[in-house]
Amino acid sequence: MTDLSTQSHSPTKRGWYKRHEIALTPWLFLLPGFLFFAVYVIFPIAQSFNVSLYAWDGLDRPIYAAVEGAEITDAECTALGPRARGNPGCAETGEFASTAEYIGLENYQELLGDRNFEISLWNNLKWLVLYLLAIPMGLFIALFLNQTVFGIRLYKSLFFFPFVISQVVVGLVFSWFYLPDAGLLDSFLQWLGFDGLNVLGNPDYATYGIIAAGLWPQTAYCMILYLTGLNAVDPEQVEAARLDGAKGWKMLWYVIIPQLKPATFIAFVVTIIGALRSFDLISIMTNGGPFGSTRVLSFYMFEKALSEYGFRMGYGAAIAVVLFLIMLVFIAYFLWSMYRDERGY
Amino acid sequence: MKSVFKLAAAALATTAITSTAALADGHALSGDLVIFSDMSNPAPRAVMEGMVERFGALHPDLNIELTVIDREAYKTQIRNFLTADAPDVANWYAANRMRPFVDAGLFMDISDLWAEDDFxxxxxxxxxxxxxxAxxxxxxxxxxxGVYYREDIFNELGLTEPTTWDQEVANCQVIVDSGRACYAIGSKFLWTAGGWFDYINMRxxxxxxxxxxxxxxxxxxxDxxxxxxxxxxxxxxxxxxxxxHQSYSWQEALPFVVEGEATAYLIGNFAVQPLREAGLTDAQLDFYQFPAISADVPLAEDAPTDTFHIPSGAQNxxxxxxxxxxxxxxENQTMINAGDALGQLPIHAGASVDADEFLEQGFEMLSSNSPGGVAQFFDRDAPAEMASIAMEGLQEFMVFPDNLEDILARLEDARGSVY
Structure with missing residues (x-):
């Protein structure tokens, strides 16, 4: 036994991997993650930057070659386009070439003068600011539900329910709620003696109407984050504060909320990202209308690049790049503050 | 072979009786025929499958592979499969809608077919x-x-089908005074407003x-x-x-017609089926051609056409x-457009139309009372990008007519950059 152990510890006998095992293993474990991140995140981002410099409708053109002995060149065959297949002198190669045309920064120049882009930017800002209301509302409901009475688990799950159902369903429910004449909101307003209000048909209110719909599930999400956070609040600190005479708002502000800081941070992150990703609700509730007044950048990008009337890939990519840069500001902030937390200041 | 076909074509043209047997005679087709279709709704799907079955029976050596793709999904998928994995036959739409594929050389020029007699x-x-x-x-x-309207309400108010704009406006005044809207429309998805523009501008x-x-x-x-x-x-x-109307889809606007809150609907013939299913009888529902506005302008109609194409990557x-x-x-066009099949109009001049109040009126109108021409539709005649910007403007105009100057300036601006 002693022989064996001395042998295995002798540095000359150990393989290269064995010698570097401690340093290498973490990287090996990280490798699949890095690989997938590179292929599915980094590479597409680079591709989007690249596509945004082109005018491209997403189509490739078939390449033809001249048949031997024919009085026509390869290039002439390809230039025939739809007529090449009917020309006996041309044969398919089965290859395709992109129809993209390099135009430099023209897509970005066009964005500057595009008023729909401007509307989308402003709407994104409205989403960012108003969506944050989900955090205090979630906190309020969490505080309210953080008690032990009969059936509290049921109440909690009912409050969490809107987050579980699909955004598409939320959008449908709210668009019925807002429906002119037949909808609940309109009936209620008319019952109170007000004029009917077509929230989603009015360019001044439509975006706010959609944000309100989005706040419903987002509040539930924040609530659940705070409920778990409240479990971690130290009862001894609460007890001590109570002995010192703290109660009500002061207790909440100086004792509870500081202890909920990790939950607040996560709630902030998911809400910001949720606001910038808003797409399904807009698509379901207004389809960007009326007359384009509820578009946000992600929806506008989809419209320009992938919808029935779109297929301007370069322009869509340019919008995506702008959206990415906006997100990058927040992502950088989140990463920085997480890094700071890890180092413990 | 060619002469047999010509004979057949002549027979078709004169008697409208088929000679598909004669057609098949000279052709021993073999190999695979791959068809991608967007006819995914139940009735069109049955029609497509029926066509494949009958064509297959004529050409027993031909192995036909039919793939039916959801109609909306097809609009994006076609861009991939035309390059990646081209079928031999594919569905699409007429006019400017095929422009991107023609420009990229993905649809085959089939002018030789159109030179044949039957065409x-x-x-x-x-x-x-x-x-x-080409x-x-x-x-x-x-x-x-055209205008689908509630015949019973027209009778109740003592109105008749208008043929001039003045009558149209006068009728509308009577309808408005009776507490109804003249026209149902759901413009949430914009294109229905394009129909109104098409007609008023063409008239x-x-x-x-x-x-x-x-x-x-x-x-x-x-001006x-x-x-x-x-x-x-x-x-x-x-x-x-x-x-x-900006909050409704075209389907969501139908109940207003059914319940009599709106008396008419400028829409395509596809609205008849849901209206009938909602309980309106042919005695309650009728159709009239959009009235003339300027007397010296020949009438022209919208008639969106659905089509088949051969991709240039076709193998067979x-x-x-x-x-x-x-x-x-x-024969085929008569069969597939019958009331129990697509319920639409055949294009072949020798085909016959099913006995249906609306199909007959539509056929009559398009074949003899549309001297000005037949347009496809706003979003098929205009390039896609222009159509989407313009239809948004049309919807805005319908809600805020005072914004007209701004809208027109925007469209003119778009015209400069799109074309």
Whole structure:
């Protein structure tokens, strides 16, 4: 036994991997993650930057070659386009070439003068600011539900329910709620003696109407984050504060909320990202209308690049790049503050 | 072979009785025929499968593979499969909608088919299938647009089908006074507003001006266009259109007609089926051609056409062409457009129309009372990007007519960059 152990510890006998095992293993474990991140995140981002410099409708053109002995060149065959297949002198190669045309920064120049882009930017800002209301509302409901009475688990799950159902369903429910004449909101307003209000048909209110719909599930999400956070609040600190005479708002502000800081941070992150990703609700509730007044950048990008009337890939990519840069500001902030937390200041 | 076909074509043209047997005689088609179709709704799907079955029976050695793709998903998938994995035959739409694929050389030029005798019977859609002087597909069905109205309410109010704009406006006033809206419309998805613009502009300025405007050759700030909007505004200002239409899809606007809150609907023939299913009888529902606005402008109609094409990556071109000949034949077009099949109009002049109040009126209108021409539809005649920007403007105009100047300036601006 002693022989064996001395042998295995002798540095000359150990393989290269064995010698570097401690340093290498973490990287090996990280490798699949890095690989997938590179292929599915980094590479597409680079591709989007690249596509945004082109005018491209997403189509490739078939390449033809001249048949031997024919009085026509390869290039002439390809230039025939739809007529090449009917020309006996041309044969398919089965290859395709992109129809993209390099135009430099023209897509970005066009964005500057595009008023729909401007509307989308402003709407994104409205989403960012108003969506944050989900955090205090979630906190309020969490505080309210953080008690032990009969059936509290049921109440909690009912409050969490809107987050579980699909955004598409939320959008449908709210668009019925807002429906002119037949909808609940309109009936209620008319019952109170007000004029009917077509929230989603009015360019001044439509975006706010959609944000309100989005706040419903987002509040539930924040609530659940705070409920778990409240479990971690130290009862001894609460007890001590109570002995010192703290109660009500002061207790909440100086004792509870500081202890909920990790939950607040996560709630902030998911809400910001949720606001910038808003797409399904807009698509379901207004389809960007009326007359384009509820578009946000992600929806506008989809419209320009992938919808029935779109297929301007370069322009869509340019919008995506702008959206990415906006997100990058927040992502950088989140990463920085997480890094700071890890180092413990 | 060719002469047999010509004989058959002549027989078709004169008697409208088929000679598909004769057609098949000279052709021993073999190999695979791959068809991608967007006819995914139940009735169209049955029609497509029926066509494949009958064509297969004529050519027993041919192995036909049919793939039916959801109609909406098809609109994006076609862009992939035309390059990646081209079928021999594919569905699409006429006019400018096929422009991107023609420009990229992905649809095959099939002018040789159109030179054959039987294709003379498809003359009404030749223009819609032609781009840059060549034809790129064949039509299998189209349908009329026009005003579908509640006959019983018209009778109750003592109104008759209008043939002039003044009558139309006078009728509308009576309807508005009776507490109803004249026209149902759901403009949430924009294109229905395009239909209104098509008609008012074609009636005010004529087909040629309309086509030229959508092709980018006329200014959106011209006096002609302003006149169109002024006519449209008459109806808007008197409260002729359903309120809050910007919140409804075209289907969501149908109940207003069923319940009698709106008396008429400018829409395609596809609205008849849901209206009937909702309980309206043919005694309650009727159809009239959009009335003339300017007496010296020949009437022109919208009739969106659905088509078959041969992708340039097709492997079995011979079989694909034979299939297109089969599709356009009078017998087949009669069969697939019947009331219990697609319930639409055949294009072949020798085909017959099913005994249906609306199909008969539509066929009559398109074949004999549309001297100005037949347009496809706003979003098929104009390039896609222009169509989407313009239809948004049209919807805005219908809600806020006072924004007209701003809208027109925006469209004129878009015209500068799109074309």
């Amino acid at each position: 003379a019977n498809l003359e009404s859609t030749r223009g819609a299938m032609t781009l840059d002087g 034809q790129f597909g064949v039509p299998y069905t189209y349908y009329q647009w 005010t300025n004529g087909y040629d001006f309309h086509a030229s405007l959508l092709a980018g050759n006329e200014s959106w700030t011209s 002609e266009v302003r006149e169109t909007f002024a006519n449209w505004r008459q109806l808007i200002d008197m409260g002729g259109f359903l309120e809050n 071109v011979e079989a694909a062409k034979e299939f297109l000949r089969f599709v356009v034949s009078a």
